[in-house]
Amino acid sequence: MKFKLLLSIAAIQILLIFTQSFSYLTQDQAIELATGEIGTMASYSNSDLWTLETQVTGAYPIYIDGINEISYYECKASTNGIDAGYVLINVNEKDLPIVESAVEGKALTEIYTEVLGHNNFKVMRYDAIRSTAVGLNSNDNILASRGFQEASSTQEIFGIKKIASGHISSAISLVQQFRGIVQERSGYPFYPQELMQECYSAALSENEAGSLGKISAYRATTSELKNNFTCGWHTPKWTQYVYESNWDQCAVGCGPIAWAVAFAYWHQFKDKRNLFASLDLNSYCNEQGVFNFYIRNVIEDVRIRINTSCINDEGFTWPADMDRAVYTAQHYGYEATCSKIMGSEYSKFDRINSEISNDKPVILLINKDGIALFGNHYVVIEACYKSQEKYLWKWHNRDVKYYINLCWGNNYDRKWICTHDWGIWQNKVYSSFSAYLFELSGSGGIPVSLEKSFSNK
Numbered sequence: 523m524k525f526k527l528l529l530s531i532a533a534i535q536i537l538l539i540f541t542q543s544f545s546y547l548t549q550d551q552a553i554e555l556a557t558g559e560i561g562t563m564a565s566y567s568n569s570d571l572w573t574l575e576t577q578v579t580g581a582y583p584i585y586i587d588g589i590n591e592i593s594y595y596e597c598k599a600s601t602n603g604i605d606a607g608y609v610l611i612n613v614n615e616k617d618l619p620i621v622e623s624a625v626e627g628k629a630l631t632e633i634y635t636e637v638l639g640h641n642n643f644k645v646m647r648y649d650a651i652r653s654t655a656v657g658l659n660s661n662d663n664i665l666a667s668r669g670f671q672e673a674s675s676t677q678e679i680f681g682i683k684k685i686a687s688g689h690i691s692s693a694i695s696l697v698q699q700f701r702g703i704v705q706e707r708s709g710y711p712f713y714p715q716e717l718m719q720e721c722y723s724a725a726l727s728e729n730e731a732g733s734l735g736k737i738s739a740y741r742a743t744t745s746e747l748k749n750n751f752t753c754g755w756h757t758p759k760w761t762q763y764v765y766e767s768n769w770d771q772c773a774v775g776c777g778p779i780a781w782a783v784a785f786a787y788w789h790q791f792k793d794k795r796n797l798f799a800s801l802d803l804n805s806y807c808n809e810q811g812v813f814n815f816y817i818r819n820v821i822e823d824v825r826i827r828i829n830t831s832c833i834n835d836e837g838f839t840w841p842a843d844m845d846r847a848v849y850t851a852q853h854y855g856y857e858a859t860c861s862k863i864m865g866s867e868y869s870k871f872d873r874i875n876s877e878i879s880n881d882k883p884v885i886l887l888i889n890k891d892g893i894a895l896f897g898n899h900y901v902v903i904e905a906c907y908k909s910q911e912k913y914l915w916k917w918h919n920r921d922v923k924y925y926i927n928l929c930w931g932n933n934y935d936r937k938w939i940c941t942h943d944w945g946i947w948q949n950k951v952y953s954s955f956s957a958y959l960f961e962l963s964g965s966g967g968i969p970v971s972l973e974k975s976f977s978n979k
Contacts, residue, residue, distance in 0.1 A: 547613035556597035556609035571606040572625045582631035587646040588704030598629040616709045627935040633680045664691035681933030739912040745879040746905035749791040751807035756904040761931025763811035775837020778825040779929045780900035781847045784883045823850045841956045860960040867922045867941045885958040897955030901926040
């Protein structure tokens with residue numbers, strides 16, 4: 523009963539904010555929307571940081587590079603004085619209304635302030651991972667950046683690279699490319715403007731239906747992995763490392779790390795203890811790039827089998843090759859299958875929700891650079907959420923969200939990313955792309971040699 527009431531309160535808050543048009547939200551309206559989001563998610567989440575006591579205690583402006591006006595408010599959440607993440611609200615119809623959120627840690631603006639020692643900057647957001655803090659007078663004056671290096675140094679604070687005075691950031695070329703596309707398209711590169719118009723038009727229609735009493739009920743479908751490592755997450759906080767590739771150095775790639783993270787859950791909690799030589803991975807769940815011998819063996823085995831290559835010093839894995847990681851599981855004596863699923867966000871959610879409900883992590887391909895219209899980063903899903911509303915006697919899908927381990931280590935808190943399908947554009951604007959559902963069975967055995975296992979495949 524409490525759950526349904528909280529959903530209704532959140533929905534009413536949204537209706538009150540958007541009774542006529544989304545157009546441009548004020549800071550107060552963004553805070554109100556974020557408050558409703560926190561209330562909705564706190565009603566079901568197992569997190570002890572988002573509760574009925576959680577409040578929005580600040581709001582920081584965030585910009586899309588290439589658009590002068592404020593594009594987001596990063597609404598900081600706190601629970602009884604403890605940092606409890608944020609909710610990122612779009613205010614100018616250039617992105618999804620609620621873009622992402624986190625239930626732990628500091629807001630991004632606070633992190634930049636801590637690293638730089640002052641607040642004389644603007645934060646530019648490029649995607650779910652990458653951002654910069656720039657001087658107030660020039661977007662090219664990058665003071666610090668985050669997420670532009672695949673294998674971040676463990677000495678960096680929160681994954682942020684501070685740029686020394688007089689030096690030029692290595693991110694400058696990508697930043698300028700992004701800005702040019704934004705200015706050309708008058709919006710966030712990943713979403714066509716036709717999509718955004720359709721998105722907000724549909725949302726306005728839903729809100730009008732709600733205000734007229736046509737929406738009779740709200741509900742949510744949710745699931746979450748059942749176990750936690752001692753470092754606090756459902757899955758290990760592992761990140762990439764650099765290895766020698768053709769006399770050069772290359773990040774190992776997000777594909778191998780995502781598989782190792784997912785395998786680690788099966789090893790620790792689903793009795794597939796042969797994967798990492800019977801290690802208690804609780805002792806290693808916070809390793810940052812310098813891995814135990816047996817853990818690194820699994821990562822390297824996966825890297826070779828899924829054909830991860832080195833492009834511009836970063837590991838790259840084709841989506842079509844990701845399912846070859848089952849050969850690693852077979853190498854350690856298990857029977858293994860992997861299904862790659864695509865399609866609409868709603869159809870993917872139903873399959874993913876079934877896996878998570880059965881305590882099986884799922885690998886998801888998302889877009890990380892905000893420019894390309896395809897997926898280019900693998901993450902691991904720890905929880906999922908879908909909301910629905912009822913009108914004309916039928917349930918209608920609304921939002922789909924995934925709680926993901928970004929596989930970039932403990933410098934990057936887990937976050938909820940939001941996805942949606944809209945009308946004729948839905949086949950072109952998936953926020954998530956391929957999902958990989960896998961199953962391990964059997965009792966394991968003595969690993970066969972890498973050469974032998976390849977000769978049989």
